Amino acid sequence: MTPEQLLDCLSKSAAAKGYYLHADREHCLGTAESLLANKERYGYMCCPCRLACADRQQDSDIICPCVYRDADIAEYGACFCSFYVSEEHKDDPDFFPDVEERRDPSRGL
Amino acid sequence: MNSSIAIIAAIAVIAVIAVLFLRKKNTPAQDKEKPEEKGPQGDPELYALGMNPISEKPIMYALTTCQHCKNTRKFLDANNVDYTVIYLDEYSGSQRSDLMEKVRTYNPRGTFPTILVPGGKVIVGFRKQLMQEALIHDSGTTA
Numbered sequence: 001m002t003p004e005q006l007l008d009c010l011s012k013s014a015a016a017k018g019y020y021l022h023a024d025r026e027h028c029l030g031t032a033e034s035l036l037a038n039k040e041r042y043g044y045m046c047c048p049c050r051l052a053c054a055d056r057q058q059d060s061d062i063i064c065p066c067v068y069r070d071a072d073i074a075e076y077g078a079c080f081c082s083f084y085v086s087e088e089h090k091d092d093p094d095f096f097p098d099v100e101e102r103r104d105p106s107r108g109l
Numbered sequence: 110m111n112s113s114i115a116i117i118a119a120i121a122v123i124a125v126i127a128v129l130f131l132r133k134k135n136t137p138a139q140d141k142e143k144p145e146e147k148g149p150q151g152d153p154e155l156y157a158l159g160m161n162p163i164s165e166k167p168i169m170y171a172l173t174t175c176q177h178c179k180n181t182r183k184f185l186d187a188n189n190v191d192y193t194v195i196y197l198d199e200y201s202g203s204q205r206s207d208l209m210e211k212v213r214t215y216n217p218r219g220t221f222p223t224i225l226v227p228g229g230k231v232i233v234g235f236r237k238q239l240m241q242e243a244l245i246h247d248s249g250t251t252a
Contacts, residue, residue, distance in 0.1 A: 027176055034174035041198075048174035049221065051197050051209055054148070081176060098234055101218040108219060109209040 003032035014065075019073060020090035022082055027093075031083045035064055049081040053109055061107060068102050076100075148201030159195040159208050162225050167192040167244060170212045170223045174198065177235040178222045184237060190244050192224075 007028055011021050021028050034048030046052040047062040061067045069079045076097045078085045089095040150156075162168045169185075171178035173196045185192055197208045209219055215231045216223040224232040226243045 030176050030179060034176070037174055048172065049177060051172060051205070051219070051221070054201065096235070098236075101220045105213065105217065105219055109206040 001036065003029050003036060006032045006036060014084055017070075018087065019069075019084045020087065022078070022085050023089075023091050023093040023095070028083065031081060047081065050103070051109060058107070061103065066103075071102060072099050149199055150201060150204060151196065151199030155193070155195045156200065156204055156208065158193065159197075160211055162211070164193060165227055167227065168225045169194045170208070170221060170225075171196055172198045172221050175221050180235045181222045181224070181240070184235070184240060185244070188240075188245050190240075192244075197221075 007021060010032070014020060031048060035045040038044070038046040038048060038052065042052055042054055042056075042059070044056055044059070045064045046059050047064050047066050050062050052059045052062070056063075065084065066080065069084055072079045073084060073086050076099045077089045078095065078097050078099060080099045080101065082096050082099070085092075085095060158164065158168065159170065167185075167190065169178070169181065169192055171181070171194050178194075182194065195208070197205060197212070200208060212221075212223050213219045215225060216233045218233075220233060222232075222234065224240070226232060230243050232239045232243060
């Protein structure tokens with residue numbers, strides 16, 4: 001699968017939840033490449049902005065889309081990686097809010 | 110005569126048993142010498158620096174996959190800031206967790222990038238304004 005194909009798939013599944021991919025295409029392509037790299041490396045598409053444990057069960061909350069996405073988009077308008085955004089920010093290529101990590105540090109390494 | 114043969118045979122049997130015993134005993138020791146970690150292990154010098162981050166240059170803890178880290182690097186490169194980057198995802202096992210533990214001593218949330226500025230300041234995330242103030246305006250910290 002190419003990054004472009006992955007973006008098409010993720011864009012459709014995001015739309016079903018009322019979300020959009022970030023308007024900066026280059027940022028999205030880079031994220032898609034990283035997701036594919038993590039799939040190759042760990043066997044699952046772990047969040048590229050977080051350090052994986054390489055254990056699927058332990059990393060289950062940060063497999064993209066992570067379990068924190070809904071809360072992050074509701075509070076900040078974007079997910080932790082600024083990959084998914086709300087409708088309000090779907091056309092803004094410069095929208096990169098500082099999203100606070102809400103994952104419990106004890107869950108990671 | 111028969112007793113001599115019996116003694117020689119007994120010695121031979123004991124020798125064979127001793128050799129087999131010693132071989133078995135050596136096998137686990139050889140296993141212990143094998144590296145206990147599987148997976149990638151990044152540059153040992155960068156690992157050492159990451160664990161003891163004393164440098165005249167800024168040190169950036171990052172992930173190869175992280176867009177915020179890539180954007181931070183682009184910004185620093187565009188502004189001719191000399192820095193060292195340590196990619197935690199290039200390590201595995203205990204080295205990866207050791208480095209993560211070290212990052213958390215500077216940034217308890219353990220997020221990336223985490224930049225240590227000489228002088229003690231810590232910048233977390235892709236923060237143009239903070240980098241501008243700490244690394245570009247203050248030429249004393251920019252190598």
